[in-house]
Each structure stands twice: as structure tokens, then as C-alpha cells.
């Protein structure tokens with residue numbers, strides 16, 4: 001019966017509206033629910049076709065556009081009022097058939113200008129217009145004929161679904177290679193290991209999905225300064241959620257990461273001085289694997305940039321001790337988000353010392369800390385004394401260029417020694433700092449001797465001046481005597 005009707009419709013395009021209505025009456029109610037009996041004759045006729053010609057009409061009944069009274073012809077052109085196939089789908093009357101590529105964008109942009117305007121400037125939109133190849137258009141993300149409000153759980157761009165939508169292309173290595181072999185295809189794999197990924201696959205849509213970090217219509221190449229994940233923009237992108245105490249309430253984790261980071265040595269370097277070598281959130285947490293670094297991985301994270309400190313820490317007594325107690329390596333002393341510029345006050349037993357966080361007064365640890373601090377203090381005193389002496393000698397016109405060179409070496413020793421602290425080993429520490437004492441001793445001696453030389457020379461000069469004066473005076477009287485004798 002159904003087939004018979006279809007045959008009539010297909011073979012006799014020119015059937016009257018009345019005839020169609022009668023025929024529709026004969027179609028079982030399951031095919032045409034009341035909702036879908038519509039004034040849209042494109043829909044009505046297509047519902048009784050087969051396969052790929054029927055499917056759009058079936059899907060369309062749940063589409064937001066259908067619900068807003070928009071007809072098939074709003075996108076495809078043609079005359080939706082006509083029940084005559086040839087009239088309805090008449091190209092001369094604007095019927096465009098199946099739109100492709102750019103045409104799709106053009107159709108959607110008629111009613112969604114904002115989205116379109118952002119999209120054409122995006123990495124996806126740019127790739128479209130570049131060489132005419134269509135990579136991504138509105139329907140690759142939103143679907144066709146079953147577009148629903150974006151907040152609906154079944155929307156292709158909502159929560160968990162957006163991850164599937166993006167990775168449908170981005171995890172497809174052979175597909176991505178044809179467009180840009182330079183882009184990695186491991187985002188999904190990594191994302192699955194992140195707290196974001198794990199939670200979203202358990203139905204928590206508040207965590208970050210691909211679009212929360214990259215945007216939706218305005219996605220940019222990650223090296224584009226306008227990208228939300230451009231190195232200097234990452235902290236504020238993460239902070240949109242992580243700094244919002246209300247949004248994060250149910251998770252019971254701190255929401256001060258950005259505040260602390262902003263005024264940390266890293267935050268100041270990146271955000272204020274524009275030093276892109278300083279880490280943004282993702283350099284420590286991973287681009288897609290965002291999770292709090294595990295105890296063992298923190299050293300590795302910091303070690304990617306501070307290799308020497310890491311190596312020394314690995315050989316320190318803290319390495320095993322921290323691991324056993326589940327203490328976070330570098331972060332145990334330096335913290336994680338609020339890392340500040342270091343100073344010698346961070347060692348010893350003063351208020352700002354890191355060591356007093358864990359070591360009490362009787363500990364070997366604190367004793368070592370106090371010794372190290374006192375050595376540094378006395379080296380600094382020696383350095384001051386040596387440079388005072390060298391300066392003084394220089395002011396007196398003595399040649400002290402050798403000793404001056406040595407005081408540059410002192411700077412190097414201080415840098416090394418402050419590094420060597422990470423061994424937490426007194427022997428290694430004294431080995432390093434003794435070099436400093438040797439240099440300052442030498443400089444002090446040079447300074448002292450130059451000053452001594454200066455005075456020796458001055459006394460010598462004084463004595464010889466007196467002698468010369470005496471000789472001159474003697475000569476004078478001698479000459480006077482001779483002159484008197486002549487007269």
C-alpha cells in the first residue's frame with residue numbers, strides 16, 4: 001500500500017493538494033504523527049519517500065528549526081507550499097538541491113550572522129576559504145536535520161558530545177594528516193587521563209570540554225595570540241572556572257590558583273615581562289592531561305626547566321624521605337602556584353626559612369640548615385669586605401684588575417652554592433662555598449696589599465721628599481755661603 005502511494009507520487013508529480021491529503025490520510029498514523037502533519041509540503045512528501053530522501057524528513061521532526069516553524073525550503077530553497085514535486089523543487093524558483101561546502105555556510109549565515117562572522121575568522125573557517133576545500137562547516141559540528149538547542153543533552157555540541165564531535169576529526173590520524181600533518185592527534189587519549197576527561201565520561205558536564213578551552217566558532221590556531229590557549233591567555237581561560245568559587249563549590253578544591261600564580265615568579269615573568277619560557281598552567285598540568293601532578297611527577301615537571309635543581313634533589317636525602325611520606329618534592333619547599341623569588345632567608349631557622357616547616361631544633365636537618373645559612377652570611381660579609389678593600393685600593397690609583405676579575409667569579413660561586421643547597425648535603429655545600437672563601441681571601445689579600453703598597457709608596461715618597469728638601473736647603477745655604485765669600 002505504502003509503496004503504491006509512493007509510486008503514484010513519484011511517477012505523477014502533478015497530483016493535486018486534495019489528492020495528496022487523501023493519500024496522507026491513508027498512511028498509518030505511526031509514520032505521520034500529528035506533530036509532523038505540516039503545512040510544509042516538502043516535509044510531507046519526503047516523509048513518504050525511501051531511504052536517504054526520507055531520512056531528512058524523519059529527523060527534521062525533532063529539529064529546533066521545525067519546532068520554530070521553519071520549513072525545508074528555508075535552507076534548500078524552492079516552494080514549500082506546493083505539493084507538486086516539479087514546482088516545489090524548481091531550480092528556476094530558487095531550489096538549490098543539496099547544498100555543499102561554502103553553500104552550507106551561506107545558508108546558515110542568513111539567520112545566524114554572528115556565528116558565521118566568528119566562524120569565517122576561525123582556524124576552521126580559514127581552512128575552508130583557503131583553497132576551496134571544505135574541512136569544517138556548521139553542520140560538521142551541529143549535525144543536519146536533527147539540530148537541537150545547544151543546551152539539550154542530545155545536542156552534538158553539548159558536554160560529553162562535543163568531545164566526540166571534535167575528536168571525530170581530531171583523533172582520526174589519516175584524516176588530519178591530509179589537512180595538516182603538523183597537528184597531533186592525541187588530544188582524546190590525553191584528555192581521557194585528565195580529571196576533566198574522567199569526570200565528563202561519568203556525566204559531569206561542568207568540567208572543561210574541548211570548547212571550554214578552545215572556544216566554539218572562534219577557535220584559533222594555538223600559536224595565534226587571539227587563541228584562548230595562547231601561552232599568555234591560558235591562565236585566564238582556566239581561571240574562568242577555577243577562580244569561580246561559586247561554580248567550583250561542589251568540588252571542595254582551592255580556587256586561588258590564578259591569584260597566587262599571577263603574583264608568583266612565574267606569573268610575573270610570563271604575564272608582566274612576557275617571558276614565554278616561564279610556565280603557564282598547562283606547562284605544569286599538561287595541555288590535555290590536566291590533573292594535579294603526582295608526587296613523583298612534580299620534580300619532572302619542574303625539572304623540564306630547572307634540570308640542575310632536579311638532578312641535585314634526586315641525590316638528596318629528601319628524595320626518599322619525601323616519597324615515603326608522600327610529600328610533594330619541589331612544591332614542599334617552594335609551593336606550587338605562589339612560587340616566589342628565592343632568597344637566603346629561605347634557609348636556616350629564620351621566619352622565612354623553608355627548613356623549619358619540617359625540621360625541629362634538635363634535628364640534624366635544622367643544624368645543617370643553620371650551618372649553611374651562617375656560611376652564606378659570612379661569605380657575603382667577606383665579599384663585602386673584599387670589595388671594600390678592592391674599591392679603596394682602586395680609588396688610590398692601584399692596579400687591581402686581577403682581583404676585580406675574581407669578584408665576578410664570586411657571583412658564579414654564589415649561584416652554584418644556592419643551587420647546591422638542593423643536595424641538602426653539608427659536604428657538597430662546603431665544597432662549593434669554600435671556593436668562594438678562597439676567592440674572597442685572595443681578593444682581600446690583593447686589596448690589603450695594594451693598600452699597604454700604596455702607603456709604603458707614600459711613606460717612601462714622603463721620606464724622599466724630606467731628603468730632597470734637606471738636600472735643597474743644604475745646597476741653598478752652601479750656595480749662600482759661597483756667594484758671601486765672593487762678596
Ligand code: HEC
Pocket residue numbers: 009010013041042043045046049053072073076077078079080081082083084085088089097098
Ligand atoms: C511531491 C513530492 C515532493 C515534494 C513536494 C518535494 N520533494 Fe524533494 N524530492 C522528491 C523526490 C521523489 C526526490 C528524489 C529525487 C528526484 O526525483 O529528484 C526528491 C529529492 C530532493 C532533494 C535531493 C536533491 C538531489 O539533488 O539529490 C532535496 C534536497 C529535496 N528533495 C528537497 C525538497 C524541498 C526543499 C522541497 C520543498 C521546497 C521538496 N523537496 C519538495 C519529492 C518531493
Ligand code: HEC
Pocket residue numbers: 042043046052053056057060065070071072073074075076098099100101104139144145
Ligand atoms: C537548517 C537547514 C536545513 C533544513 C531546514 C533542511 N535541510 Fe536538508 N540539508 C541541509 C544541508 C546543509 C544538507 C547537506 C549536508 C551535507 O551533506 O553536507 C542537506 C541535505 C539534504 C538532503 C540530501 C541528503 C543526502 O543524504 O544526500 C535531502 C534529501 C534533504 N536535505 C532534504 C530536506 C528536507 C526534506 C527537509 C525538510 C524536511 C530539509 N532537508 C530541511 C540543510 C537543511
Ligand code: HEC
Pocket residue numbers: 105108109112115116119124136137138139140141142150151157158159162211215216217
Ligand atoms: C567546531 C564546531 C562548531 C562549528 C563548526 C560551528 N559551531 Fe555552532 N556551536 C558550537 C558549540 C560548541 C556551541 C556552544 C555550545 C554551548 O554553548 O554549550 C555552538 C553554539 C551555536 C549556536 C547557539 C548560540 C551560540 O552562539 O552559542 C548557534 C546558533 C550556532 N552554534 C550556529 C552555528 C553556525 C551557523 C555555524 C556555522 C557558521 C556553526 N555554529 C559552526 C560548535 C560549532
Ligand code: HEC
Pocket residue numbers: 064065068070074075104107108109110111112138139142147148149150151
Ligand atoms: C531561516 C532562518 C534559519 C536558518 C537558515 C538556519 N537557522 Fe538555525 N535557528 C533559527 C532559529 C529561528 C532558531 C531558534 C532560535 C532560538 O530558539 O532562539 C535556530 C536555532 C539554531 C540552533 C540552536 C541554537 C540554540 O540557542 O540552542 C542551532 C545550533 C542552529 N540554529 C544552527 C543552524 C545551522 C547549522 C544552520 C544551517 C545549516 C541553520 N541553523 C540555519 C533560524 C535559522
Ligand code: HEC
Pocket residue numbers: 163166167170182183184185187188191196208209210211212213214222223229230231234282286287288290
Ligand atoms: C583544559 C583546557 C583544554 C581542553 C579541555 C582541551 N584543550 Fe586542546 N589545547 C589546550 C592547550 C593549552 C593547548 C596547547 C597550546 C600550545 O601548544 O601552546 C591545546 C592544543 C590543542 C591542539 C593543537 C595541538 C597541536 O599539536 O598543534 C588541538 C588540535 C586541540 N588542542 C584540540 C583539542 C580537542 C579536540 C579537545 C577535546 C578532546 C581539547 N583540545 C581539549 C587546552 C585544552
Ligand code: HEC
Pocket residue numbers: 123124127135136137140141162165166167168169170176179180183210211214215216219220221222223
Ligand atoms: C570536520 C572535522 C573537524 C571538526 C569537527 C573539528 N575540527 Fe578542529 N580542525 C580540523 C582541521 C582539519 C584542522 C586543521 C586546519 C589547518 O591547519 O588548516 C583543525 C584545526 C583545529 C585547531 C588548530 C590547531 C593548531 O594547529 O593550532 C584547533 C585548536 C581545533 N581544530 C580544535 C577543535 C575543536 C575544539 C573542535 C570541536 C569544538 C574541533 N576542532 C572540531 C578539523 C576539525
Ligand code: HEC
Pocket residue numbers: 195196199206207208209212213234237238239240241242248251253281282285290291292
Ligand atoms: C569549564 C570549566 C573549567 C575550565 C575552563 C578548566 N577547568 Fe579544570 N576542572 C574543572 C572542574 C569542574 C574540575 C573538577 C574538580 C575536581 O574534580 O576536583 C576540574 C579539575 C581540574 C584539575 C584537577 C583538580 C583536582 O585536584 O581534582 C586540574 C589540575 C585542572 N582542572 C586544571 C585545569 C587547567 C590547567 C585548566 C586550563 C588549561 C582548566 N583546568 C580549565 C573545570 C574547568
Ligand code: HEC
Pocket residue numbers: 235238239242253254257258261266279280281282283284285292293298328331336337
Ligand atoms: C609551576 C607549576 C604549576 C603551574 C604553573 C600551575 N600549577 Fe596547578 N598545580 C601544580 C602542582 C605541583 C599541584 C599539586 C599540588 C599538590 O597536590 O600539593 C597543582 C595543583 C592544582 C590544582 C588542584 C587544586 C589545588 O590547588 O591544589 C588545580 C585546580 C590547579 N593546580 C590549577 C592550576 C591553574 C588554573 C593554573 C594556572 C593559573 C596552575 N594550576 C598553574 C603546579 C602548577
Ligand code: HEC
Pocket residue numbers: 265266269275277278279280283284298301302303304305306330331334335336339340341342343
Ligand atoms: C616551562 C619552564 C618552567 C617550569 C616547568 C618551571 N619553571 Fe620555575 N622558572 C622558570 C623561569 C623561566 C624562571 C625565571 C623567571 C624570572 O624570574 O624571570 C623560573 C623561576 C623559578 C624560581 C625563582 C628563581 C629565582 O631566581 O629566584 C623558582 C624557585 C622556580 N622557578 C621553581 C619552580 C618549581 C618548583 C617548579 C615546578 C613546580 C618550576 N619552577 C617549574 C621556568 C620554569
Ligand code: HEC
Pocket residue numbers: 299302303306309310311313318329330331332333334342343344345346347354418419421422424
Ligand atoms: C628542602 C627545600 C627545597 C626543596 C625540596 C627544593 N628547593 Fe629549590 N630552593 C630552596 C632554597 C632554600 C632556595 C634558596 C637558596 C638561596 O637563595 O639561598 C632554593 C632555590 C631554588 C631556585 C633558585 C636558585 C637557583 O638554583 O637558580 C630554584 C630555581 C629552585 N630552588 C628550584 C627547585 C626545584 C626545581 C626543586 C625540585 C627539584 C626544588 N627547588 C626543591 C629549597 C628547596
Ligand code: HEC
Pocket residue numbers: 317318321322325327332333346347348354355356357358359363364365366368369424425426
Ligand atoms: C617538607 C618537609 C621538609 C622540609 C621543608 C625540609 N626537610 Fe630536610 N628532611 C625532611 C625529612 C622527612 C628528612 C628525612 C630524615 C628526617 O626525618 O629527619 C629530611 C632530612 C634532611 C637532611 C638529612 C638528615 C640526616 O639525618 O642525614 C638534611 C641535611 C636536611 N633534611 C636539610 C634540610 C634543609 C637544609 C632544609 C631547608 C632548606 C630542609 N631540610 C627542609 C623533611 C623536610
